[in-house]
Amino acid sequence: YIDFNKPKDSLQYFNKALEFNPNYAEAYNGMGAANEKLGNKNDALKNYQKATEIRPDYAEAYNSLGTLYNNLSKFDESLSNYKKAIRLNTNYEKAYNNLGNLLSNLGKFDEATNAYKQAIKIKPDYPKAYSNLLFNLIYKTDFDLNYYLSEAKKFRLNCKTIKKLKFTYKYETNPKKLRVGFVSADFGNHPGGYFTLGLLRELRKKNFELVAYPTIERKDELSHHFKPLFSKWSLIKKKDDENVVKQIINDGIHILIDLQGHSAKNRLPIFIYKPAPVQVTWLGQGSTGISEIDYFIGSNHITPKDEEKHYVEKVLRLPEISQCFTPPDFDLKIENLPAIKNNFITFGCVNKLAKVNDEVIALWAKILSSVPNSKLLLKNQ
Numbered sequence: 001y002i003d004f005n006k007p008k009d010s011l012q013y014f015n016k017a018l019e020f021n022p023n024y025a026e027a028y029n030g031m032g033a034a035n036e037k038l039g040n041k042n043d044a045l046k047n048y049q050k051a052t053e054i055r056p057d058y059a060e061a062y063n064s065l066g067t068l069y070n071n072l073s074k075f076d077e078s079l080s081n082y083k084k085a086i087r088l089n090t091n092y093e094k095a096y097n098n099l100g101n102l103l104s105n106l107g108k109f110d111e112a113t114n115a116y117k118q119a120i121k122i123k124p125d126y127p128k129a130y131s132n133l134l135f136n137l138i139y140k141t142d143f144d145l146n147y148y149l150s151e152a153k154k155f156r157l158n159c160k161t162i163k164k165l166k167f168t169y170k171y172e173t174n175p176k177k178l179r180v181g182f183v184s185a186d187f188g189n190h191p192g193g194y195f196t197l198g199l200l201r202e203l204r205k206k207n208f209e210l211v212a213y214p215t216i217e218r219k220d221e222l223s224h225h226f227k228p229l230f231s232k233w234s235l236i237k238k239k240d241d242e243n244v245v246k247q248i249i250n251d252g253i254h255i256l257i258d259l260q261g262h263s264a265k266n267r268l269p270i271f272i273y274k275p276a277p278v279q280v281t282w283l284g285q286g287s288t289g290i291s292e293i294d295y296f297i298g299s300n301h302i303t304p305k306d307e308e309k310h311y312v313e314k315v316l317r318l319p320e321i322s323q324c325f326t327p328p329d330f331d332l333k334i335e336n337l338p339a340i341k342n343n344f345i346t347f348g349c350v351n352k353l354a355k356v357n358d359e360v361i362a363l364w365a366k367i368l369s370s371v372p373n374s375k376l377l378l379k380n381q
Helices: 009-019 027-036 042-054 061-073 075-086 093-105 111-122 127-137 145-158 191-202 241-250 268-273 305-310 336-340 358-369
Strands: 180-185 208-214 255-258 278-282 295-299 316-317 346-350 375-379
Touching: 009 027, 027 042, 027 061, 042 061, 061 075, 061 093, 075 093, 075 316, 093 111, 093 208, 111 278, 127 145, 145 305, 180 191, 191 208, 191 346, 208 336, 241 268, 255 268, 346 358, 358 375
Parallel strands: 180 208, 180 255, 255 278, 278 295, 295 316, 346 375
Antiparallel strands: none
16 A cells, blocks of 8 residues: 555554554554655654564664654764664665665765665666766766766666567657657656756647656646646556556657656666667766667757767757756746845855865855855755
Protein backbone atom coordinates (compact mmCIF):
# COMPACT_ATOMS: atom_id res chain seq x y z
CA TYR A 1 0.00 0.00 0.00
CA ILE A 2 2.92 2.38 0.60
CA ASP A 3 4.19 1.66 -2.91
CA PHE A 4 0.72 2.43 -4.26
CA ASN A 5 0.74 5.75 -2.38
CA LYS A 6 -1.86 4.60 0.14
CA PRO A 7 -0.05 5.23 3.44
CA LYS A 8 -3.25 5.43 5.52
CA ASP A 9 -4.29 1.96 4.38
CA SER A 10 -0.82 0.59 5.05
CA LEU A 11 -0.93 1.90 8.65
CA GLN A 12 -4.04 -0.17 9.30
CA TYR A 13 -2.29 -3.35 8.19
CA PHE A 14 0.88 -2.58 10.12
CA ASN A 15 -1.19 -2.05 13.28
CA LYS A 16 -2.97 -5.33 12.63
CA ALA A 17 0.39 -7.09 12.26
CA LEU A 18 1.54 -5.63 15.58
CA GLU A 19 -1.55 -7.07 17.29
CA PHE A 20 -0.24 -10.52 16.36
CA ASN A 21 3.40 -9.69 17.09
CA PRO A 22 4.11 -6.62 19.26
CA ASN A 23 7.86 -7.05 18.63
CA TYR A 24 7.61 -6.97 14.83
CA ALA A 25 10.45 -4.53 14.03
CA GLU A 26 9.76 -4.54 10.29
CA ALA A 27 6.19 -3.42 10.93
CA TYR A 28 7.40 -0.45 12.97
CA ASN A 29 9.84 0.47 10.21
CA GLY A 30 7.00 0.28 7.67
CA MET A 31 4.80 2.42 9.91
CA GLY A 32 7.58 4.98 10.02
CA ALA A 33 7.67 5.13 6.21
CA ALA A 34 3.88 5.50 6.06
CA ASN A 35 3.85 8.26 8.66
CA GLU A 36 6.61 10.08 6.82
CA LYS A 37 4.52 10.06 3.64
CA LEU A 38 1.60 11.44 5.64
CA GLY A 39 3.79 14.20 7.08
CA ASN A 40 3.63 12.78 10.61
CA LYS A 41 7.34 13.15 11.24
CA ASN A 42 7.22 12.84 15.03
CA ASP A 43 5.26 9.59 14.76
CA ALA A 44 7.66 8.34 12.09
CA LEU A 45 10.60 9.08 14.36
CA LYS A 46 9.04 7.10 17.20
CA ASN A 47 8.29 4.21 14.83
CA TYR A 48 11.87 3.99 13.54
CA GLN A 49 13.28 4.27 17.06
CA LYS A 50 10.99 1.48 18.23
CA ALA A 51 12.20 -0.70 15.35
CA THR A 52 15.83 -0.21 16.40
CA GLU A 53 14.91 -0.81 20.05
CA ILE A 54 13.45 -4.20 19.14
CA ARG A 55 16.24 -5.00 16.66
CA PRO A 56 19.47 -3.15 17.50
CA ASP A 57 21.07 -4.69 14.38
CA TYR A 58 18.35 -3.39 12.01
CA ALA A 59 20.41 -1.48 9.44
CA GLU A 60 17.40 -0.48 7.31
CA ALA A 61 15.73 1.25 10.27
CA TYR A 62 18.90 3.23 11.04
CA ASN A 63 19.04 4.26 7.38
CA SER A 64 15.41 5.40 7.66
CA LEU A 65 16.30 7.40 10.77
CA GLY A 66 19.22 8.98 8.93
CA THR A 67 16.95 10.13 6.11
CA LEU A 68 14.29 11.49 8.46
CA TYR A 69 16.84 13.40 10.56
CA ASN A 70 18.33 14.82 7.35
CA ASN A 71 14.88 16.06 6.30
CA LEU A 72 14.51 17.62 9.76
CA SER A 73 17.89 19.39 9.31
CA LYS A 74 19.32 17.44 12.25
CA PHE A 75 22.51 16.64 10.41
CA ASP A 76 24.61 15.25 13.28
CA GLU A 77 21.89 12.73 14.12
CA SER A 78 21.51 11.89 10.44
CA LEU A 79 25.24 11.28 10.03
CA SER A 80 25.34 9.08 13.13
CA ASN A 81 22.48 6.88 11.94
CA TYR A 82 23.81 6.45 8.40
CA LYS A 83 27.18 5.42 9.79
CA LYS A 84 25.52 2.96 12.17
CA ALA A 85 23.56 1.43 9.28
CA ILE A 86 26.84 0.98 7.38
CA ARG A 87 28.61 -0.55 10.38
CA LEU A 88 25.81 -3.09 10.66
CA ASN A 89 25.82 -3.84 6.93
CA THR A 90 29.01 -2.90 5.12
CA ASN A 91 27.41 -3.79 1.76
CA TYR A 92 24.43 -1.47 2.22
CA GLU A 93 24.62 0.61 -0.95
CA LYS A 94 21.53 2.72 -0.15
CA ALA A 95 23.03 3.90 3.13
CA TYR A 96 26.26 4.90 1.36
CA ASN A 97 24.24 6.80 -1.28
CA ASN A 98 22.21 8.60 1.39
CA LEU A 99 25.38 9.39 3.33
CA GLY A 100 26.78 10.91 0.14
CA ASN A 101 23.69 13.11 -0.22
CA LEU A 102 24.05 14.36 3.34
CA LEU A 103 27.77 15.11 2.97
CA SER A 104 27.23 16.86 -0.36
CA ASN A 105 24.52 19.10 1.13
CA LEU A 106 26.97 19.95 3.93
CA GLY A 107 29.59 21.00 1.40
CA LYS A 108 31.85 18.01 2.08
CA PHE A 109 32.15 17.12 -1.58
CA ASP A 110 35.23 14.89 -1.42
CA GLU A 111 33.74 12.80 1.39
CA ALA A 112 30.47 12.63 -0.54
CA THR A 113 32.35 11.42 -3.62
CA ASN A 114 33.90 8.61 -1.58
CA ALA A 115 30.49 7.57 -0.25
CA TYR A 116 28.93 7.51 -3.73
CA LYS A 117 31.89 5.56 -5.12
CA GLN A 118 31.48 2.98 -2.37
CA ALA A 119 27.78 2.62 -3.20
CA ILE A 120 28.70 2.08 -6.85
CA LYS A 121 31.44 -0.41 -5.91
CA ILE A 122 28.80 -2.48 -4.10
CA LYS A 123 26.20 -2.05 -6.85
CA PRO A 124 27.82 -1.08 -10.19
CA ASP A 125 24.42 -0.70 -11.94
CA TYR A 126 23.20 1.95 -9.49
CA PRO A 127 22.02 4.90 -11.65
CA LYS A 128 20.86 7.00 -8.71
CA ALA A 129 24.30 6.89 -7.07
CA TYR A 130 26.00 7.73 -10.39
CA SER A 131 23.69 10.72 -10.94
CA ASN A 132 24.26 11.92 -7.38
CA LEU A 133 28.03 11.54 -7.83
CA LEU A 134 27.99 13.55 -11.07
CA PHE A 135 25.79 16.25 -9.58
CA ASN A 136 28.07 16.43 -6.53
CA LEU A 137 31.17 16.94 -8.71
CA ILE A 138 29.89 20.19 -10.23
CA TYR A 139 29.95 21.89 -6.80
CA LYS A 140 33.71 21.42 -6.45
CA THR A 141 35.85 24.51 -7.02
CA ASP A 142 38.50 22.25 -8.59
CA PHE A 143 35.93 20.73 -10.95
CA ASP A 144 37.64 18.46 -13.48
CA LEU A 145 35.79 18.18 -16.81
CA ASN A 146 37.76 15.11 -17.87
CA TYR A 147 37.00 13.27 -14.63
CA TYR A 148 33.31 14.21 -14.88
CA LEU A 149 33.06 12.82 -18.41
CA SER A 150 34.86 9.60 -17.47
CA GLU A 151 32.36 9.00 -14.65
CA ALA A 152 29.43 9.87 -16.93
CA LYS A 153 30.64 7.28 -19.43
CA LYS A 154 30.85 4.69 -16.63
CA PHE A 155 27.22 5.49 -15.82
CA ARG A 156 26.28 4.63 -19.41
CA LEU A 157 28.39 1.47 -19.38
CA ASN A 158 27.03 0.05 -16.11
CA CYS A 159 23.42 1.21 -15.92
CA LYS A 160 21.82 -0.55 -18.87
CA THR A 161 19.37 -2.56 -16.76
CA ILE A 162 17.59 -4.48 -19.52
CA LYS A 163 19.91 -7.11 -20.98
CA LYS A 164 18.16 -7.66 -24.32
CA LEU A 165 15.37 -5.62 -25.82
CA LYS A 166 14.52 -5.88 -29.51
CA PHE A 167 11.94 -3.57 -31.02
CA THR A 168 10.83 -1.83 -34.21
CA TYR A 169 10.00 1.87 -34.23
CA LYS A 170 6.31 2.66 -34.67
CA TYR A 171 6.45 6.37 -35.47
CA GLU A 172 4.68 7.80 -38.52
CA THR A 173 7.07 8.43 -41.38
CA ASN A 174 5.01 11.25 -42.93
CA PRO A 175 3.19 12.77 -39.94
CA LYS A 176 1.04 15.87 -39.98
CA LYS A 177 2.72 16.72 -36.69
CA LEU A 178 5.95 15.50 -35.15
CA ARG A 179 5.35 13.72 -31.82
CA VAL A 180 7.76 15.05 -29.21
CA GLY A 181 8.08 13.30 -25.85
CA PHE A 182 9.36 14.98 -22.69
CA VAL A 183 10.80 13.11 -19.68
CA SER A 184 11.03 15.16 -16.48
CA ALA A 185 10.49 15.24 -12.74
CA ASP A 186 10.04 18.99 -12.86
CA PHE A 187 6.60 19.70 -14.34
CA GLY A 188 5.75 22.04 -11.46
CA ASN A 189 7.20 24.52 -8.97
CA HIS A 190 10.86 23.89 -9.70
CA PRO A 191 13.45 25.94 -11.62
CA GLY A 192 13.21 23.36 -14.41
CA GLY A 193 9.45 23.85 -14.46
CA TYR A 194 9.77 27.61 -14.86
CA PHE A 195 12.23 27.17 -17.73
CA THR A 196 10.07 24.51 -19.40
CA LEU A 197 6.56 25.98 -19.16
CA GLY A 198 7.16 28.89 -21.51
CA LEU A 199 8.86 26.63 -24.05
CA LEU A 200 5.96 24.16 -24.05
CA ARG A 201 3.44 26.97 -24.55
CA GLU A 202 5.37 28.16 -27.60
CA LEU A 203 5.78 24.65 -29.05
CA ARG A 204 2.02 24.15 -28.81
CA LYS A 205 1.65 26.97 -31.35
CA LYS A 206 3.94 25.13 -33.78
CA ASN A 207 3.48 21.91 -35.71
CA PHE A 208 4.20 19.55 -32.79
CA GLU A 209 2.19 17.08 -30.73
CA LEU A 210 3.53 17.00 -27.18
CA VAL A 211 3.59 13.88 -24.99
CA ALA A 212 4.60 13.95 -21.30
CA TYR A 213 6.40 11.28 -19.29
CA PRO A 214 6.57 12.75 -15.77
CA THR A 215 8.80 10.70 -13.47
CA ILE A 216 6.97 11.88 -10.35
CA GLU A 217 3.55 13.37 -9.65
CA ARG A 218 3.72 17.00 -8.58
CA LYS A 219 0.82 18.83 -6.97
CA ASP A 220 1.70 22.45 -6.40
CA GLU A 221 0.73 25.95 -7.49
CA LEU A 222 2.39 25.58 -10.91
CA SER A 223 1.84 21.91 -11.83
CA HIS A 224 -1.73 22.34 -13.11
CA HIS A 225 -0.45 24.51 -15.98
CA PHE A 226 1.42 21.62 -17.59
CA LYS A 227 -1.05 18.81 -18.21
CA PRO A 228 -3.33 20.71 -20.67
CA LEU A 229 -0.32 21.35 -22.92
CA PHE A 230 0.10 17.65 -23.75
CA SER A 231 -1.99 15.32 -25.90
CA LYS A 232 -0.97 12.46 -23.60
CA TRP A 233 0.24 12.43 -19.99
CA SER A 234 1.81 9.16 -18.77
CA LEU A 235 3.16 9.01 -15.22
CA ILE A 236 6.13 6.60 -15.23
CA LYS A 237 7.02 6.76 -11.54
CA LYS A 238 6.18 3.11 -10.80
CA LYS A 239 7.09 1.69 -14.21
CA ASP A 240 10.37 -0.11 -14.85
CA ASP A 241 12.65 0.85 -17.72
CA GLU A 242 11.47 -1.92 -20.03
CA ASN A 243 7.80 -0.94 -19.78
CA VAL A 244 8.60 2.75 -20.25
CA VAL A 245 10.71 2.01 -23.32
CA LYS A 246 7.91 -0.08 -24.82
CA GLN A 247 5.38 2.66 -24.07
CA ILE A 248 7.48 5.35 -25.78
CA ILE A 249 7.86 3.11 -28.84
CA ASN A 250 4.12 2.38 -28.95
CA ASP A 251 3.41 6.10 -28.61
CA GLY A 252 5.29 6.63 -31.88
CA ILE A 253 7.58 9.33 -30.52
CA HIS A 254 9.79 11.03 -33.14
CA ILE A 255 11.91 13.11 -30.73
CA LEU A 256 12.44 12.27 -27.06
CA ILE A 257 13.76 15.04 -24.81
CA ASP A 258 15.27 14.72 -21.34
CA LEU A 259 14.64 17.91 -19.35
CA GLN A 260 16.99 17.56 -16.40
CA GLY A 261 20.22 15.64 -16.94
CA HIS A 262 21.47 13.95 -13.78
CA SER A 263 19.32 15.91 -11.32
CA ALA A 264 16.94 14.21 -8.88
CA LYS A 265 14.31 11.68 -10.03
CA ASN A 266 15.67 11.48 -13.57
CA ARG A 267 15.08 8.41 -15.77
CA LEU A 268 18.15 8.69 -17.97
CA PRO A 269 18.70 4.90 -18.33
CA ILE A 270 15.59 4.84 -20.56
CA PHE A 271 17.52 6.80 -23.19
CA ILE A 272 20.21 4.12 -23.40
CA TYR A 273 17.74 1.93 -25.34
CA LYS A 274 17.05 4.64 -27.95
CA PRO A 275 13.22 4.35 -27.83
CA ALA A 276 12.97 7.32 -30.21
CA PRO A 277 14.97 7.90 -33.40
CA VAL A 278 16.13 11.33 -32.23
CA GLN A 279 17.03 11.99 -28.59
CA VAL A 280 17.92 15.28 -26.93
CA THR A 281 18.91 16.49 -23.47
CA TRP A 282 18.24 20.04 -22.25
CA LEU A 283 18.71 21.87 -18.92
CA GLY A 284 21.26 19.34 -17.65
CA GLN A 285 24.51 20.36 -15.95
CA GLY A 286 26.87 18.49 -18.29
CA SER A 287 27.09 15.52 -20.59
CA THR A 288 24.78 12.65 -19.67
CA GLY A 289 27.45 10.19 -20.77
CA ILE A 290 24.85 8.47 -22.98
CA SER A 291 26.04 8.27 -26.59
CA GLU A 292 22.52 7.29 -27.70
CA ILE A 293 21.40 10.84 -26.88
CA ASP A 294 22.08 12.71 -30.11
CA TYR A 295 22.08 16.34 -28.98
CA PHE A 296 22.83 18.51 -25.96
CA ILE A 297 21.06 21.88 -26.21
CA GLY A 298 23.30 24.67 -24.99
CA SER A 299 24.62 28.11 -25.92
CA ASN A 300 27.94 29.85 -26.49
CA HIS A 301 27.89 30.88 -22.84
CA ILE A 302 27.30 27.57 -21.06
CA THR A 303 28.74 25.22 -23.70
CA PRO A 304 31.60 27.10 -25.40
CA LYS A 305 33.14 25.44 -28.43
CA ASP A 306 36.43 24.75 -26.66
CA GLU A 307 34.56 22.47 -24.23
CA GLU A 308 32.81 20.43 -26.92
CA LYS A 309 35.15 17.47 -26.40
CA HIS A 310 33.68 16.99 -22.92
CA TYR A 311 30.31 15.89 -24.33
CA VAL A 312 29.38 12.57 -25.86
CA GLU A 313 26.35 14.30 -27.39
CA LYS A 314 26.59 16.75 -30.29
CA VAL A 315 26.20 20.24 -28.84
CA LEU A 316 23.49 22.39 -30.44
CA ARG A 317 23.93 26.04 -29.47
CA LEU A 318 20.93 28.35 -29.45
CA PRO A 319 21.74 31.86 -30.73
CA GLU A 320 21.79 33.72 -27.41
CA ILE A 321 20.76 31.76 -24.32
CA SER A 322 19.67 28.16 -23.84
CA GLN A 323 16.62 28.76 -21.65
CA CYS A 324 14.14 31.49 -20.75
CA PHE A 325 12.43 31.89 -17.40
CA THR A 326 8.62 31.75 -17.58
CA PRO A 327 7.20 34.92 -15.98
CA PRO A 328 4.55 34.38 -13.29
CA ASP A 329 0.95 34.65 -14.47
CA PHE A 330 -0.03 37.01 -11.65
CA ASP A 331 0.66 40.71 -11.24
CA LEU A 332 3.63 41.76 -9.15
CA LYS A 333 3.26 45.12 -7.48
CA ILE A 334 6.50 47.08 -7.68
CA GLU A 335 7.12 48.70 -4.31
CA ASN A 336 9.54 51.48 -3.45
CA LEU A 337 13.16 50.43 -3.11
CA PRO A 338 13.58 49.20 0.51
CA ALA A 339 16.94 50.94 0.74
CA ILE A 340 15.17 54.34 0.60
CA LYS A 341 13.40 53.61 3.89
CA ASN A 342 16.14 51.48 5.47
CA ASN A 343 19.08 53.69 4.53
CA PHE A 344 21.11 50.59 3.63
CA ILE A 345 21.39 48.15 0.72
CA THR A 346 20.34 44.52 1.28
CA PHE A 347 21.92 41.85 -0.90
CA GLY A 348 20.25 38.45 -1.12
CA CYS A 349 20.99 34.87 -2.14
CA VAL A 350 18.28 32.21 -2.27
CA ASN A 351 20.21 29.03 -3.01
CA LYS A 352 21.41 25.71 -1.71
CA LEU A 353 24.11 26.38 0.87
CA ALA A 354 26.21 23.69 -0.82
CA LYS A 355 26.86 26.28 -3.55
CA VAL A 356 28.28 28.76 -1.03
CA ASN A 357 31.97 27.97 -0.82
CA ASP A 358 34.94 29.86 0.65
CA GLU A 359 35.61 31.73 -2.60
CA VAL A 360 32.00 32.92 -2.79
CA ILE A 361 32.09 34.10 0.82
CA ALA A 362 35.36 35.96 0.22
CA LEU A 363 33.83 37.77 -2.78
CA TRP A 364 30.68 38.62 -0.85
CA ALA A 365 32.82 40.02 1.97
CA LYS A 366 34.55 42.37 -0.48
CA ILE A 367 31.20 43.57 -1.85
CA LEU A 368 29.73 44.13 1.61
CA SER A 369 32.88 45.96 2.75
CA SER A 370 32.71 48.25 -0.27
CA VAL A 371 29.06 49.21 0.33
CA PRO A 372 28.72 50.94 3.73
CA ASN A 373 26.12 49.52 6.14
CA SER A 374 24.99 46.90 3.64
CA LYS A 375 23.48 43.60 4.75
CA LEU A 376 23.20 40.09 3.31
CA LEU A 377 20.06 37.95 3.43
CA LEU A 378 20.53 34.19 2.93
CA LYS A 379 17.78 31.61 2.44
CA ASN A 380 18.40 27.90 2.00
CA GLN A 381 15.05 26.10 2.29
